[in-house]
Amino acid sequence: MADLTVNVVPKTLSFLAAITFVPALYYIVDKLFVNRTIKRFYASQPWAGRKSGQWFSGLRASFNSFLNNADQIKEAYTKYAKNNIPFLVPNFRKGAFYVIPPEMLKTVLGSPETKLEARVPMAETVASKYTIGDADIQPIELNNRLLRKDITKRIGLLAEGLSEEVSFAFDEVWGTSQEWKTVVIWSSLEEIIARAINRVVFPGLLSRNDDCMKPLLKYTTAVLWEGLVIDMFPELLQRIFGPLISWRSKRHCQACIRFLIPHVEERLKLFKMYKEGVNDGWEPPKDILQWQIEQSSSTGKPEQMEPGLIAHRLIIFHFSNIDPTSIALTQILHDLYSSPPSKGFVDIIRDECETVLKETPEGHWTKEALSRLVLLDSTLRESMRHSGFGWTALLRRVVSPAGLPISPSITIPHGVTVGVPMHSIHMDPDYHPNPTEFSPFRFAPPSHPSSPAPTLNLNSEYSKSLVTLDATFLGFGYRQFACPGRHIAAHVMKVIVATMLLKYEVGPLKERPSQINLMELRIPRMGTTLKVRRRKDSDDTLTSCKG
Numbered sequence: 001m002a003d004l005t006v007n008v009v010p011k012t013l014s015f016l017a018a019i020t021f022v023p024a025l026y027y028i029v030d031k032l033f034v035n036r037t038i039k040r041f042y043a044s045q046p047w048a049g050r051k052s053g054q055w056f057s058g059l060r061a062s063f064n065s066f067l068n069n070a071d072q073i074k075e076a077y078t079k080y081a082k083n084n085i086p087f088l089v090p091n092f093r094k095g096a097f098y099v100i101p102p103e104m105l106k107t108v109l110g111s112p113e114t115k116l117e118a119r120v121p122m123a124e125t126v127a128s129k130y131t132i133g134d135a136d137i138q139p140i141e142l143n144n145r146l147l148r149k150d151i152t153k154r155i156g157l158l159a160e161g162l163s164e165e166v167s168f169a170f171d172e173v174w175g176t177s178q179e180w181k182t183v184v185i186w187s188s189l190e191e192i193i194a195r196a197i198n199r200v201v202f203p204g205l206l207s208r209n210d211d212c213m214k215p216l217l218k219y220t221t222a223v224l225w226e227g228l229v230i231d232m233f234p235e236l237l238q239r240i241f242g243p244l245i246s247w248r249s250k251r252h253c254q255a256c257i258r259f260l261i262p263h264v265e266e267r268l269k270l271f272k273m274y275k276e277g278v279n280d281g282w283e284p285p286k287d288i289l290q291w292q293i294e295q296s297s298s299t300g301k302p303e304q305m306e307p308g309l310i311a312h313r314l315i316i317f318h319f320s321n322i323d324p325t326s327i328a329l330t331q332i333l334h335d336l337y338s339s340p341p342s343k344g345f346v347d348i349i350r351d352e353c354e355t356v357l358k359e360t361p362e363g364h365w366t367k368e369a370l371s372r373l374v375l376l377d378s379t380l381r382e383s384m385r386h387s388g389f390g391w392t393a394l395l396r397r398v399v400s401p402a403g404l405p406i407s408p409s410i411t412i413p414h415g416v417t418v419g420v421p422m423h424s425i426h427m428d429p430d431y432h433p434n435p436t437e438f439s440p441f442r443f444a445p446p447s448h449p450s451s452p453a454p455t456l457n458l459n460s461e462y463s464k465s466l467v468t469l470d471a472t473f474l475g476f477g478y479r480q481f482a483c484p485g486r487h488i489a490a491h492v493m494k495v496i497v498a499t500m501l502l503k504y505e506v507g508p509l510k511e512r513p514s515q516i517n518l519m520e521l522r523i524p525r526m527g528t529t530l531k532v533r534r535r536k537d538s539d540d541t542l543t544s545c546k547g
Contacts, residue, residue, distance in 0.1 A: 048076030077424035126227030130242035163364035165199035219252035338512035384475035393422035507531035
């Protein structure tokens with residue numbers, strides 16, 4: 001799968017660079033169509049990156065935001081947000097985002113979805129109209145119910161399959177040799193994550209079928225980059241270029257659907273017989289395909305039970321889990337293995353994993369066992385704080401015709417996109433002491449021997465798990481806009497890192513790889529590598545844990 005990163009991504013980035021002149025040419029035209037009410041609002045608010053008296057300061061700030069959005073936001077956060085003043089940050093794709101200061105997050109993000117909604121801005125980020133297709137493929141309420149009701153509450157039922165598949169995937173992707181080997185971090189983790197998710201989604205062992213895996217991984221990569229490119233065009237031009245740019249993602253998606261339809265049809269047939277009482281002893285399997293079918297059936301709409309639709313929805317479920325988890329885990333390995341080896345972080349976490357697994361009667365990573373990995377949990381949360389995915393995040397759109405009042409003097413007009421200065425909040429010393437330092441046990445319980453609470457002057461309130469939401473840690477969102485899949489994502493990440501630590505030695509990085517700062521995004525470089533080799537005692541350790 002390294003070929004996917006080496007060949008596809010550079011071509012996509014070259015394509016991105018080659019066509020950026022098109023939205024540049026039409027940028028001024030696009031601005032002419034901005035609602036007058038929004039224009040007046042923009043004129044009344046402070047801006048990041050604009051210099052007083054500079055010719056075409058707005059246009060220049062927007063172009064500068066393509067690669068220098070970080071500097072614009074950092075400066076404005078200190079100048080405005082720390083004084084509880086919202087500000088506008090230019091954005092090459094969308095013109096501007098209205099950034100909310102920390103003290104207003106609870107009020108603004110607590111707004112009902114009738115006033116502030118998330119679905120459209122999220123869909124625009126990947127240009128889902130073109131890269132995913134029919135907007136009704138994944139009704140938002142249906143997928144949220146699947147994640148909250150079925151997957152989150154039944155993670156324990158999926159644990160054994162996940163644990164087994166992650167272990168098998170590491171053997172296949174990173175190998176079993178005790179000689180040092182170079183692996184590409186992102187693409188290798190992407191394949192391991194995809195196999196793990198496949199194991200709990202599809203029937204049997206389709207996670208090990210290349211006819212399913214190859215187009216699925218290609219689709220995942222294509223959607224990410226094609227979506228970013230398409231979203232740079234004004235809406236009018238998206239209608240022209242969107243179908244052309246997204247041809248790869250459509251082709252890979254259709255290949256996945258064709259492969260999956262016979263399996264979905266077979267399951268639908270068995271489910272129908274089961275509901276009619278003619279099941280011949282068949283019981284519904286405990287997998288996500290089955291729960292997706294049951295959720296679709298609960299709508300009472302026959303069209304939601306169409307095999308191609310269910311297959312397509314499962315593919316979108318994969319994409320929404322594989323890419324964010326791949327990015328997060330790549331950042332975690334960058335952070336962990338660029339830390340000074342003398343601090344012993346890796347050995348401390350590995351010892352915790354070995355101890356907990358040996359004390360687990362089932363011999364695999366159960367939900368309960370993972371809950372006892374407090375140092376690993378803290379490490380994941382700390383990496384998501386230290387190396388989060390966005391300068392501006394949690395984008396929402398004001399949909400109330402009357403606008404959204406956030407203070408006695410400010411009402412955000414209908415149509416404005418609102419964002420949160422996530423990375424600046426994560427790096428604010430008022431919320432996180434020594435914020436630029438990667439301190440993996442920062443969020444461990446203060447009573448734990450490895451906790452830095454005494455030296456950082458932290459109290460018991462600072463001890464929070466990876467999935468705990470608050471206004472100073474926004475990796476999984478906040479309030480009713482929180483990520484509904486954060487529990488399964490956390491479970492998968494813990495299993496992967498714990499399995500990696502028990503099975504492999506990983507060579508330290510001389511320095512932390514730099515990030516790609518692209519507009520409001522912070523993305524790890526896809527080509528970074530690690531030296532890995534199988535630990536000599538890993539098989540004995542894992543065998544003894546299984547009894």
